[in-house]
Structure formats: structure tokens, C-alpha cells
Amino acid sequence: MKFTVLGSGAGLPSKDRNTQSFVIDCVLEYNEYILIDAGEALQHRILHTHIKPSKIKNIFITHLHGDHIFGLPGFLSSRAFQGGEGIPLTIYGPAGLREWLDLTFKISESTLNYPLEIIEVEADMTIRLNDFTVRVLPLSHGIDSFAYIFKENDKIGELLTDKLLALGLKPGPVYGKIKASETFTVEGKEYQTADFIGETIYGRKIAVHGDTRLNSKEDYLNQLFNADLIVHEATFLKDEKEKAHDYFHSEINQVLNMFSELNYKQLLFVHISSRYTDEDIREVSAALNDKAAIAFDYFELPIPRNVQ
Ligand SMILES: [Zn+2]
Ligand SMILES: [Zn+2]
Incomplete structure (x- = not known):
């Protein structure tokens, strides 16, 4: 499994940063890609990757600002001609998404040759997807904006065949x-199955945020505990906390401070404003701790399985 950034920019695209789109690549595990947000020119970005549009079977939209959705109609239309014929697609997103897409397709006389389901999400909803449980958390952005927390189910360890052979x-x-029962008997002696099972394989947790002001509520932070990857916006990279608050966005140091007590593996900053120069980015990146990084387009982060 890996996380791929197709657009790491905020608001306006720049030559180097497209508007926001990400992919959770779980082709090896579930033979699909999960797309999160669909900034303008998403399909052009996909052309530079190995991602097959037909294998994007679920899309999650964090909120309905243009820099997160203007690539959606074009992508949906092209998918039909890129091997997607007849392959169902589900889009999850805030209320209004269905109306916007219906109108766009109606006026542009676009039709799709695959089943499309649109599910409008609400705060604190839980979605089952493959082996994931997806939690929908409300954010603070002036309009409905959500974080999606993808948690893979934990798996019972493998049978220790050497011990059984013995x-x-x-x-x-x-x-x-044996695996299905708590105990088993061999030659009149009872054994506990747990003693013959390897370590639990803990599911991965990936938390992807829409645009938001800082949100330090305890129940929210609890949801992110032990995340393998947290993806959070940092529209403001310098000391601009008040501005960030006024514009319903976040500033990078605020986010780092908010997560300073939290246990997590990786923190990836996205939604980077086009007004920052490469030098600005280098300077801010150099000051980050080992677990945090500023994303760039086509950035790929492997997310290995957890065995503890
Ligand atoms: Zn945005
Ligand atoms: Zn926004």
C-alpha cells in the first residue's frame, strides 16, 4: 500500500503544484486505487503515473471548493474511455455533490457507461470499504469539510505451523x-489456540484532511492515535497563525504543535500555497522533525503492514 500525491497545492495551481488530489494505492491488497479529492487537471496528472482510471473504484471528496472538485467531471467522463466501461464507481462527499454533478452532466450532455453511485456523507459517519472502516470527521472550514480516516481491520496472526507439526x-x-476455535485437543491433552497463533497483524490507519482551521478537540485527536500517516493542510508555512484562522486554514507550526503529544508515524503537509518559493519550502522543510514532510506532486509514501 502506498500514498501518492497528485496535487499538493492550494487554491491556485502553479507550474509545480497542481490543486489537491491524492491516491491510496491498494492495488496489491484490494486491486484498486482510492482517490481523495479531484483538483482540476487530475486526469492529466494521472497520465504521468501508472494509475489505471478503471481501478479507481471509490472517490472521497473532502469538501466542495473548486480546487478540490473541478477535476471530477472530466475524470469521470474520461474514465469511461480508459477501460472503465461497466466498472462501478462510488463517490463519497458532502451534500451538494450530487446536485452539482447531475447539473454538470445534464448541461454538458455527458453520459457515463458505468454505474455511478454518489453517497453524501455526514459528520461521524462510518463507511465500510473492502477491509477498511472509514470514519468521517467534521472540520472547520466555513463550509462542510471532512477528514476521512481509513483504518484497515486488524488481522489475526498466522498459525505457527512448526509448533503444530511438533x-x-x-x-x-x-x-x-484449530484457527476457528479457542482450544483444541491432541491425544487427550487440551491446548490453547492462542499459543499457536503468530503476532496480530495490525491494520494501517491513514487520516486525510480537507481544508480546515486548527482543530484540537480531544475526541478528534483520539481518532488519529497511532496513525501510520496523517495528511494535513498547511496553507500557511510562515508565522501567520491569525491569518490562517481568519481564512479557515492552518499554519504549519500550529499543526505540528497540535500533534506534538500524539503518537503517529508520518505527517505529510499538503495544500501548499503557490506564493511560497522553492527556497521558502526548503527553509521550512529543514526545520521539520523526522516524521514530518512537505509534499510535492508525485510524492509517493509506502505504508507497510504493521506487525507488533
Ligand atoms: Zn483548498
Ligand atoms: Zn477549501
Whole structure:
């Protein structure tokens, strides 16, 4: 599994940064890509990657500002001609998404040749998707804006076959029976199955935020605990906390401080304003801790499985 940035910019695109779009690449695990946000020229960005539009089967829209959705109609239309015919697609997003898409398709006389389902989300909703549970958290951005927390289910460890063989149990249907029960008996002696199971494989957690002011509520921070990856906006990179608050955005140091007590593995800053120069970015990046980074377009971050 890996996280790919297709657009790391805020508001206006620049030559180097497209407006916001990300992909969770879970082709190996679930044979699909999950797209989050669809900034303008999304489909052009995809052309520079190995991503197959037909394998984008679920899209999550954080909020309905143009820099997060203006690439959606074009992508949906082109997908039909890029192997997507007949392959269903579901889009999750705030209320208003269906009306906007319906009107856009009606007026432009566009039709799709695959089933499209639009699910309008609400705060604190839970969505089941493959082996993920997706939590929808409300943010503060002047209009409805959400964070999506993708949590892969934990998996029971593998059977320790060496230990079972030592008891004289050869591989076969008996292994399945053992895994399904709490205890098992060999030659009159009872054993605890837990003693014959390897370490639990903990599911990965990826938290992707829409645009937002700082949000330090405890119940929100609890949801991010132990995240493998937190993706958060940093529209403001310098000491501009008040401005960030006034414009319903965040400033990078505020975000770092907010997460300073939180246990997480990686923090990726996105939604970077086009007014910052490369030198500005280098300067701010140099001051970040090992776990944090400022994203750039086509940035890829592997998210390995957790075995603890
Ligand atoms: Zn934005
Ligand atoms: Zn916005």
C-alpha cells in the first residue's frame, strides 16, 4: 500500500503544484486505487503515473471548493474511455455533490457507461470499504469539510505451523478448525489456540484532511492515535497563525504543535500555497522533525503492514 500525491497545492495551481488530489494505492491488497479529492487537471496528472482510471473504484471528496472538485467531471467522463466501461464507481462527499454533478452532466450532455453511485456523507459517519472502516470527521472550514480516516481491520496472526507439526499435526482441514476455535485437543491433552497463533497483524490507519482551521478537540485527536500517516493542510508555512484562522486554514507550526503529544508515524503537509518559493519550502522543510514532510506532486509514501 502506498500514498501518492497528485496535487499538493492550494487554491491556485502553479507550474509545480497542481490543486489537491491524492491516491491510496491498494492495488496489491484490494486491486484498486482510492482517490481523495479531484483538483482540476487530475486526469492529466494521472497520465504521468501508472494509475489505471478503471481501478479507481471509490472517490472521497473532502469538501466542495473548486480546487478540490473541478477535476471530477472530466475524470469521470474520461474514465469511461480508459477501460472503465461497466466498472462501478462510488463517490463519497458532502451534500451538494450530487446536485452539482447531475447539473454538470445534464448541461454538458455527458453520459457515463458505468454505474455511478454518489453517497453524501455526514459528520461521524462510518463507511465500510473492502477491509477498511472509514470514519468521517467534521472540520472547520466555513463550509462542510471532512477528514476521512481509513483504518484497515486488524488481522489475526498466522498459525505457527512448526509448533503444530511438533505436536504431530500435519497441514490439512484440521488447521482451519484449530484457527476457528479457542482450544483444541491432541491425544487427550487440551491446548490453547492462542499459543499457536503468530503476532496480530495490525491494520494501517491513514487520516486525510480537507481544508480546515486548527482543530484540537480531544475526541478528534483520539481518532488519529497511532496513525501510520496523517495528511494535513498547511496553507500557511510562515508565522501567520491569525491569518490562517481568519481564512479557515492552518499554519504549519500550529499543526505540528497540535500533534506534538500524539503518537503517529508520518505527517505529510499538503495544500501548499503557490506564493511560497522553492527556497521558502526548503527553509521550512529543514526545520521539520523526522516524521514530518512537505509534499510535492508525485510524492509517493509506502505504508507497510504493521506487525507488533
Ligand atoms: Zn483548498
Ligand atoms: Zn477549501
